[in-house]
Amino acid sequence: MKKQRGRELGLDFQGISGNSNAITDVPGILVGQTTLTNSSSQSSLGAQSQVRTGVTAILPFGHDSEPRIAHAGMYALNGNGEMTGTHWIRDAGSFLGPICLTNTHSVGIAHHATTKWMINKYREAFAQNHLWAMPVIAETYDGVLNDINGQHIDEDHVLNALNSACAGPVAEGNTGGGTGMICYEFKGGTGTSSRSIEVGGKAYTLGVLVQANHGKRDWLTVLGEPIGPVMRDNLLFDKETGSIIVITATDAPLRPDQLRRIAKRGAIGISRSGSPGGNNSGDIFLAFSTANARRLPQLDAPLQSMTHLNDECLDTIYQATVEAVDESIINAMLAAEDTPTFKPQGQLCQAINPEELVKLLRKAGKCR
Known part of the structure; x- marks a missing residue:
């Protein structure tokens, strides 16, 4: 039976969510996932293996065949992790192509496969011009629950996540790149949430x-x-x-410097559930906007223009970001399933008990 999410349990999260309460509520954004679970294969170190890993793909502009850049900003609260493409995001304020999340030892194959996907998806542009692909690939370490050294993710797994990306609800918990992840020593993984907001009389x-x-x-x-x-x-x-990757998306028109400030609010979002940002943690945040989407600069006009919100209007977006990050983390934990440990073997990474959580929060007046 499908587990209930935070709002379904009555947890008193603030803000109005979108239809699916997911990143896919932002028009045009699609998410696809490949989940690998296998306990019978051979480990890279010769012993019995346990595979609990995968790939999560986020497509800012869906399956469009015309390449368009998304304006973006990023921030690392603690840099013990990897997110590719961020040097150019810092300098240019944009990126091209999908975002993929996976485990630490699969960044290379995810980058390789996503580059292949981009070359095929944007075939005409790559064939006729000198273009380069720098997709955003981010990771967290799943070696406690998964034989990470076995590098079980291959090119087809990444391509499947990209090609299967769709709108609507996003499977959470033990899914995609989050399959083998642990959160606050409970089973963690993939989580999502959204907010419907109004700025200057317009809905975003x-x-x-x-x-x-x-x-x-x-x-x-x-x-x-x-x-x-x-x-x-x-x-x-x-x-x-451990680590956490936070991807924030919006259709509100924003400049790259504004998106970097929104990315920084991801740090406040993760602190709401208690994290100070540990020394061994890669706490890396990316925010992007699907508004003002443009052709590649190499193919675009010399004179550029864009519409963007006044800085004085950003507090509403900051609050929505903090709320949605916090709710996404709790949703990830509530959706997760118990998973035996691989290294060390013989322990159990338990999912959080929703009944016990509800009881504690109801006593405190935080659950309906």
């Missing part, structure tokens, strides 16, 4: 997708309540060793 949507693999149980806070000190079963770590 903001959506977030996280790959949540961070935090110690002691830190866990839900809707302001210290949950971690109470829910103490099946602790896994002496110290925090």
